[in-house]
Amino acid sequence: MGLGFRLFGRPILALQDSERAHSRAIKLLKLLSSNPLTRLPLRILYNPNKTLPVQFLGSQYPHPLGLAAGMDKKAEALRGWENLGLGFIEIGGITELEQLGNPKPRMFRSGSSKSLVNRMGFNNPGSEKTAENLKRHFDKFGRPNVPLWINLGKSKLTPLDKSSEDYSTTFKRLWVYGDVFVINVSSPNTPNLRELQNDEELSKIISACQEVNKKMAAEHKIDSKPILVKIAPELDDDQLKLVVKTAITSGCDGIVATNTTTTRPDPNSPSEEKVFGQKGGMSGKPLNKISTEFIKQIYRITDGNWPIIGVGGIMNADDAWEKITAGATLIQAYSGFVFEGAGITKSIVNGLHKKLKQHGLSSIEDAVGLSHKTEGVE
Numbered sequence: 597m598g599l600g601f602r603l604f605g606r607p608i609l610a611l612q613d614s615e616r617a618h619s620r621a622i623k624l625l626k627l628l629s630s631n632p633l634t635r636l637p638l639r640i641l642y643n644p645n646k647t648l649p650v651q652f653l654g655s656q657y658p659h660p661l662g663l664a665a666g667m668d669k670k671a672e673a674l675r676g677w678e679n680l681g682l683g684f685i686e687i688g689g690i691t692e693l694e695q696l697g698n699p700k701p702r703m704f705r706s707g708s709s710k711s712l713v714n715r716m717g718f719n720n721p722g723s724e725k726t727a728e729n730l731k732r733h734f735d736k737f738g739r740p741n742v743p744l745w746i747n748l749g750k751s752k753l754t755p756l757d758k759s760s761e762d763y764s765t766t767f768k769r770l771w772v773y774g775d776v777f778v779i780n781v782s783s784p785n786t787p788n789l790r791e792l793q794n795d796e797e798l799s800k801i802i803s804a805c806q807e808v809n810k811k812m813a814a815e816h817k818i819d820s821k822p823i824l825v826k827i828a829p830e831l832d833d834d835q836l837k838l839v840v841k842t843a844i845t846s847g848c849d850g851i852v853a854t855n856t857t858t859t860r861p862d863p864n865s866p867s868e869e870k871v872f873g874q875k876g877g878m879s880g881k882p883l884n885k886i887s888t889e890f891i892k893q894i895y896r897i898t899d900g901n902w903p904i905i906g907v908g909g910i911m912n913a914d915d916a917w918e919k920i921t922a923g924a925t926l927i928q929a930y931s932g933f934v935f936e937g938a939g940i941t942k943s944i945v946n947g948l949h950k951k952l953k954q955h956g957l958s959s960i961e962d963a964v965g966l967s968h969k970t971e972g973v974e
């Protein structure tokens with residue numbers, strides 16, 4: 597983390613309402629990245645000095661760290677994220693219909709535990725407006741220079757048994773813009789959404805999206821796009837095995853582990869107690885070990901043969917290394933940006949570069965799942 601952020605950014609952030617601070621930060625990033633005079637310093641300050649090329653589902657990524665879903669729900673600052681040196685950007689979650697989300701306040705921050713609790717409830721412009729915004733952006737600036745992922749959620753008004761139509765409509769409207777799509781059935785903030793992780797519902801959603809995928813690919817004469825599923829960290833062993841099996845047999849290309857948790861650690865202070873007591877999903881440091889354990893489990897279930905994207909509590913290069921060696925090919929962060937600042941990408945990528953050297957490895961792919969090999973079959 598930059599000294600500037602430690603000394604000034606974090607204390608200023610601490611004084612602001614979490615959601616307001618978040619939206620100001622996105623607006624500032626958008627502004628800084630739209631002017632060549634400020635864009636250059638952004639690059640110099642925040643871009644990693646090293647590249648760590650990773651092949652993922654047929655595309656090349658400059659390094660394995662991407663922006664997690666939820667940070668840029670409206671795809672407002674695409675050029676900003678590119679200029680901060682992210683390896684890929686996930687926007688959304690986008691639902692078929694525009695939604696305001698839950699009443700405010702709905703985002704809570706605990707600096708001492710480096711955690712957030714949110715119950716946003718998929719506030720987003722909806723699939724039609726997002727398609728228009730992306731078209732405008734692509735017409736003006738072209739495609740982003742790193743892969744663009746799109747997170748798909750379910751509209752609150754859509755009944756659960758019509759979910760597959762909701763997801764596949766959004767998917768169709770955004771298909772041309774995204775490089776990878778993530779079916780999010782794991783947000784804790786849309787009533788009963790997590791029920792969609794069950795066998796039948798999940799395969800219905802994936803199949804509906806794959807049908808659209810085939811049609812769109814044929815129409816545009818290009819390959820179909822990778823579809824991933826994002827899961828909650830509250831599944832038990834059997835549920836996790838079933839989700840993985842269902843996703844693989846329905847044609848899903850990989851898994852994002854994990855979304856936020858509804859569990860809470862013991863608070864260490866009254867201020868932590870206040871934040872931890874809020875309803876919603878917790879992200880950040882307390883989620884770190886939980887999500888890494890999930891990655892390990894998925895890696896074991898699939899014998900390391902199915903792509904895993906690791907997300908949850910990554911704050912530094914050590915956390916990133918743990919996720920990769922547990923089995924993740926790519927990693928993402930949200931809370932890390934809030935608590936460590938924009939310099940987190942540079943410090944993680946440079947740190948991973950060092951780790952590869954220390955272990956005598958030449959690429960990130962060589963490190964994926966390494967802990968299983970060194971620890972033996974756990």
Ligand SMILES: Cc1cc2nc3c(=O)[nH]c(=O)nc-3n(C[C@H](O)[C@H](O)[C@H](O)COP(=O)(O)O)c2cc1C
Nearest residue numbers: 664665666689714780855879880908909929930931
């Ligand atoms: C305010 C907020 C909003 C989020 N919105 C979404 C979302 O729309 N879709 C999604 O799949 N995950 C969403 N997430 C979850 C993150 O993408 C990520 O899985 C989670 O925060 C754990 O990563 P972290 O510990 O690095 O923050 C959201 C997280 C936060 C904090």
